[in-house]
Amino acid sequence: MHPKKIFILLPDGVGLRNFAFTSFVEIGKELGWEVIFWNHTPFDLNNLGYKEIKLNGNARPKTDLLKRAKIISELDYWTQKFSDPVYQDYKFPASKKNLKARIKNFIVDQLISRTKGEAGLQRLITQMKASERKGEFHEDCKAILKKEKPDFLFCTNQRPVNAIAPLTAAQDLGIPTASFIFSWDNLPKATMVVETDYYFVWSEHMKEQLLSYYPHIKLKQVVVTGSPQFEPHYDLILRQSRETFFKEHGLNLSKKYICFSGDDITTSPDDPQYLNDLAEAVEKLNFQRHRLGIIFRRCPVDFSDRYDKVLEKYKDLIVPIAPKWEKTGEQWNTVLPTKEDLSLQINTILYSEMVVNVGSSMVFDFAIFGKPCLYLNYEVRNKTQGDWSPEKVYKFVHFRSMPTGEEVYWLNSKDEIPTKLEEALKNPNEKTKKALDWFKKINIDPADKASKRIWEKLEKILDQKTTEN
Secondary structure (H helix, E strand, C coil): CCCEEEEEEECCHHHHHHHCCCCHHHHHHHCCEEEEEEECCCCCHHHHCCEEEECCCCCCHHHHHHHHHHHHHHHHHHHHHCCCHHHHHHCCCCCCCCHHHHHHHHHHHHHHHCCCHHHHHHHHHHHHHHHHHCCHHHHHHHHHHHHHCCCEEEECCCCCHHHHHHHHHHHHCCCCEEEECCCCCCHHHCCCCCCCCEEEECCHHHHHHHHHHCCCCCHHHEEECCCHHHHHHHCHHHCCCHHHHHHHHCCCCCCEEEEEECCCCCCCCCHHHHHHHHHHHHHHHHHCCCCEEEEEECCCCCCCCCCHHHHHHCCCCEEECCCCEEECCCCHHHEEECHHHHHHHHHHHHCCCEEEECCCCHHHHHHHCCCCEEEECCCCCCCCCCCCCHHHHHCCHHHHHCCCCCCCEEECCHHHHHHHHHHHHHCCHHHHHHHHHHHHHHCCCCHHHHHHHHHHHHHHHHHHHHHHC
16 A cells, blocks of 8 residues: 655745644654645755655736735625724735736726625636636646645645645545645635635634635534644754853843844834834833843844844844845745744744734744733834824734733833833733733644644545545
């Protein structure tokens, strides 16, 4: 009997961290699976000792227009269905930079005008799949699948339009498919681009969301496993000694460090001002005989110079430790994580006392290590973007999952920062325990067993398929 063969589809780089840099592959091999990455990224997985088949090709332009229409139509429909205007805030303004962009916008607007209700949305999905079936990319995918004959196709990310062709090709050949919902905030954003036989989600909470947004999906298609992204936090091999980490990054062993984790420029355009305000507060506390410093970890896809003035101004206080991600293109999704960054992030958390940011999921990463999070929740004096405010961020649907609202320290003004920092230093457990309860709601516990649960569910699905046949 030949080993069970699975294709792990990487339509872009965001799945690398979860499925290539964790113990996911090793667990599968131990269970007797042959694991092959179907790799649409520039990353060479052979260097990690993994089997890979490079996936070349892209979605048809028509499919991308249908995808854009689907996202906007879904957000409009959910606004009406749930009587909730928050879904309008997930929209991004369309580019109007040239005639070609304006023609595309016109086509998308026409598609949206003809899309009504669940039936209209389902029609767009059908049209996206039909469009891809007409392309060379789809035929190339089908040829590879016919040759390799995998027993299962697992897509690491539900968002990329480039995933439609390989998934549709597999479905045409009767190969079972699944997609993993990549992030805790993805579903309300209408980022579900693919349609698969099964959907792997983080928690019962995400499962309920998925079924609410997509009522055509059946209960038996949704599989709760948790996310592998948190598993490295429990791997002691990735941890350095305090002395080694501090020496490597020029940190002062006599200081305690606060981590400021930056967001991308869209999520938080005023981050440089927030970092400046934090530095002022830390400077004030140091005058009161504290010995504090700041570690600045920027958003991995933010290569801008927007922090430079603040970093220069407080160069004796702020130590930048940049994420180890590789830039392979100009778009955000062409910035790829590296395995080395797992250790860097873990040790940054381990040797920071707390994290300060605007609404980041780093609250969960720090909670695992027993460290509190402080959410910035005020408007700066000299705003970068007039219509942006942190209030808009915290109204997003994923923050409604907070059980009490007391899971973090809320920094509601610049003046509150020194006091709240001192509170967090004196009693870090007060918020951390509540943050862990929140974490267990959005990601099934225990968090270090997600990969094992995914493989167990895959085995069960395949056994059922074998029995049915």
